[in-house]
Amino acid sequence: MSEIILKNVRKDYDNKSTVIENLNLTIASGSFTVLVGPSGCGKSTTLRMIAGLEDISSGELYIDGKKMNDIDPGDRDIAMVFQNYALYPTMTVKGNIEFGLINAKIPKEEREQLIEEIIDIVGLREYLDKKPSQLSGGQRQRVALARAMVKKPKVFLMDEPLSNLDAKLRNQMRSELIELHHKLNATFVYVTHDQVEALSMATDIVLMEKGKIRQHGSPHDIYTYPKNVFTAQFIGTPEMNIIERQKFEAIATLPEQIAYIGFRPSKVKMYEPTQDQKQKLVFTGTVLTKEMLGSEIIYRVQTNMGVVAVKMFSDINLNLDDEIKLSLSYSSIHCFDENKNRMDILRS
Amino acid sequence: MKNELLKKAKPYLFVAPALIIFLVFSIYPIVSMIQLSFFEWDFISPTRLFVGFKNYIALFQDSAFYQTLSNTFVYMILTVGLGILFGVLLALFLNKKSKVNSFMQSIIFSPYIVSLASISFLWMWLMNTDFGLINYILSIFKIGPIDWLGSPKIALFSLVIISVWKTVGYNTIIILSALQSIPKHLYEAASLDKANRRQTFLKITFPMISPTLFFLTIVNIIASFKVFDTIQIITQGGPQNSTNTLVYSLYEYGFKFYKIGYASTIGVVLLVIISIFTIIYFKLLSKKVHYQ
Numbered sequence: 001m002s003e004i005i006l007k008n009v010r011k012d013y014d015n016k017s018t019v020i021e022n023l024n025l026t027i028a029s030g031s032f033t034v035l036v037g038p039s040g041c042g043k044s045t046t047l048r049m050i051a052g053l054e055d056i057s058s059g060e061l062y063i064d065g066k067k068m069n070d071i072d073p074g075d076r077d078i079a080m081v082f083q084n085y086a087l088y089p090t091m092t093v094k095g096n097i098e099f100g101l102i103n104a105k106i107p108k109e110e111r112e113q114l115i116e117e118i119i120d121i122v123g124l125r126e127y128l129d130k131k132p133s134q135l136s137g138g139q140r141q142r143v144a145l146a147r148a149m150v151k152k153p154k155v156f157l158m159d160e161p162l163s164n165l166d167a168k169l170r171n172q173m174r175s176e177l178i179e180l181h182h183k184l185n186a187t188f189v190y191v192t193h194d195q196v197e198a199l200s201m202a203t204d205i206v207l208m209e210k211g212k213i214r215q216h217g218s219p220h221d222i223y224t225y226p227k228n229v230f231t232a233q234f235i236g237t238p239e240m241n242i243i244e245r246q247k248f249e250a251i252a253t254l255p256e257q258i259a260y261i262g263f264r265p266s267k268v269k270m271y272e273p274t275q276d277q278k279q280k281l282v283f284t285g286t287v288l289t290k291e292m293l294g295s296e297i298i299y300r301v302q303t304n305m306g307v308v309a310v311k312m313f314s315d316i317n318l319n320l321d322d323e324i325k326l327s328l329s330y331s332s333i334h335c336f337d338e339n340k341n342r343m344d345i346l347r348s
Numbered sequence: 349m350k351n352e353l354l355k356k357a358k359p360y361l362f363v364a365p366a367l368i369i370f371l372v373f374s375i376y377p378i379v380s381m382i383q384l385s386f387f388e389w390d391f392i393s394p395t396r397l398f399v400g401f402k403n404y405i406a407l408f409q410d411s412a413f414y415q416t417l418s419n420t421f422v423y424m425i426l427t428v429g430l431g432i433l434f435g436v437l438l439a440l441f442l443n444k445k446s447k448v449n450s451f452m453q454s455i456i457f458s459p460y461i462v463s464l465a466s467i468s469f470l471w472m473w474l475m476n477t478d479f480g481l482i483n484y485i486l487s488i489f490k491i492g493p494i495d496w497l498g499s500p501k502i503a504l505f506s507l508v509i510i511s512v513w514k515t516v517g518y519n520t521i522i523i524l525s526a527l528q529s530i531p532k533h534l535y536e537a538a539s540l541d542k543a544n545r546r547q548t549f550l551k552i553t554f555p556m557i558s559p560t561l562f563f564l565t566i567v568n569i570i571a572s573f574k575v576f577d578t579i580q581i582i583t584q585g586g587p588q589n590s591t592n593t594l595v596y597s598l599y600e601y602g603f604k605f606y607k608i609g610y611a612s613t614i615g616v617v618l619l620v621i622i623s624i625f626t627i628i629y630f631k632l633l634s635k636k637v638h639y640q
Contacts, residue, residue, distance in 0.1 A: 051536075051540065052539075052540075053536050053539070053540075072539065073536075073539045073540045074539055074540060074541065074542030074543070075542070078540070079540065080536075080537070080540050082533050082536070082537065084531075084533060086531070086533040086534055086536065086537040087537075088534060088537070088538075088551070088552060089534075089556070090551075090552070090555035090556065090558075091551070099538075099541050099543070099551065100540070100541035100542060103541055103542040103543050103544070103547060104542050147541075
């Protein structure tokens with residue numbers, strides 16, 4: 001177990017473009033931290049700086065209390081799984097797993113034992129003598145994982161490791177990674193651009209944009225209390241409806257400082273007359289589009305405040321151009337100021 | 349019926365031009381050469397005398413032939429070995445993208461595009477015992493003078509130097525492109541796996557460029573067996589037969605002494621040697637070479 005601390009970290013490429021200006025981040029020991037954000041936000045760069053594959057232009061990096069800026073990647077007690085797995089094509093599966101151990105001068109008997117321990121966990125026993133080119137994507141992924149695990153590192157770094165797998169396999173690997181994290185008790189740092197992956201696996205999410213951390217918290221916190229409009233829209237599918245003040249005032253009045261309001265598509269319900277009507281906002285609209293997702297349907301609805309997305313269970317089946325009456329509980333409305341930051345004023 | 353026939357003939361018609369060229373210029377000369385090796389003929393007289401294996405017996409009893417054979421092999425082993433060794437070293441040295449390096453690449457490659465005749469004259473001057481540049485430079489260090497092309501012990505090695513100088517640029521460029529196509533993430537993975545420079549080269553770089561080295565080895569071997577121009581211009585097989593190779597002696601017997609049968613016999617021996625090499629390489633080495 002070990003904590004990773006990045007202090008005032010800056011990254012420039014060739015002294016020209018600055019990818020990360022000033023990053024301060026503490027990754028808790030034993031956490032499954034997911035760095036997520038749109039492409040070019042600096043998440044991979046951050047991971048590669050932790051790995052030692054990129055130099056840190058200025059600032060400090062600590063792993064387990066030790067300053068790591070000038071330590072070679074091989075001496076940082078970390079392991080990394082690459083997006084394209086980076087398996088050595090000339091070596092067998094066993095050779096791939098063993099390479100790091102040989103370099104670390106671990107005696108043969110101990111190596112065999114370590115490989116023996118790992119090989120059943122990843123289910124590769126029959127493939128030990130195969131070359132990576134003879135394996136499927138999922139199997140290669142497992143080899144990459146085995147290669148990382150066999151070193152028993154304190155920190156696992158993963159750079160979009162599931163993005164080359166098909167959807168079904170990806171779901172399966174996701175739960176396997178969660179299980180693995182429980183079993184190994186190591187710190188996992190995982191980079192992805194897929195917010196679903198982030199929400200489903202992380203104990204901590206670090207949401208980045210343009211080299212800056214926009215929010216750092218548990219998946220629940222980030223989803224439920226987005227600190228800003230960017231977070232609100234990046235996390236959750238479909239993205240949160242964000243309505244400008246003037247447009248929203250077409251259907252209700254707002255306290256002064258609020259510049260934007262937001263609500264999740266899943267919080268909008270079909271209007272049903274009930275007793276607690278006062279706590280609900282009621283509005284009408286016309287169905288513009290319909291996306292069937294299986295158990296749920298996403299509608300785009302034209303309302304007085306503009307087009308809003310609405311997600312409903314598919315037992316409510318609406319048709320295009322249907323006129324509908326919708327309700328939204330005040331408690332599920334998020335408010336943002338003109339700088340697009342969250343405001344926690346009383347919801348009424 | 350007619351259509352049916354045309355349909356069946358069509359594929360053969362398509363390959364016919366290539367096949368005809370191949371038959372006329374490759375297969376026919378080979379068959380004809382094998383046939384001629386059983387005859388005595390001087391190129392001019394209308395009759396050929398069938399002599400059976402006489403040419404072969406004469407060839408294998410000729411001590412000069414064994415020297416020729418040994419010259420050919422020494423030349424081949426040294427040019428291929430040194431050409432590839434220096435190619436790898438230069439490619440590793442130039443494997444960083446910079447303006448100086450790309451300039452160096454063009455310089456190293458330039459001998460390859462110059463005609464062998466010019467190269468031969470250039471080196472004859474460089475290696476001249478009395479007023480050559482090489483001996484002049486060596487004399488500064490109080491070495492020499494060395495009789496580069498006139499000494500039977502040295503002349504063959506001088507030809508090796510010329511050949512390596514000419515081909516190393518080609519080898520370097522090909523190896524360099526192989527080096528640059530090795531994915532960067534393999535090196536990153538290796539650095540995380542604690543591999544030092546030697547391990548990284550032996551376990552990653554070398555296996556990854558081995559298909560290229562395999563290709564270069566074959567191409568260079570075949571080229572070195574065919575060496576002719578430099579010998580013809582610089583040494584004519586001398587001194588004392590020390591730079592005579594199979595192809596050059598074939599030329600001498602065929603076109604200087606007009607012993608076509610004997611020359612064909614040498615051709616058959618060369619054919620057998622090159623065939624054996626090709627088979628060995630494809631059967632044995634290709635198994636150990638990594639292809640992606």
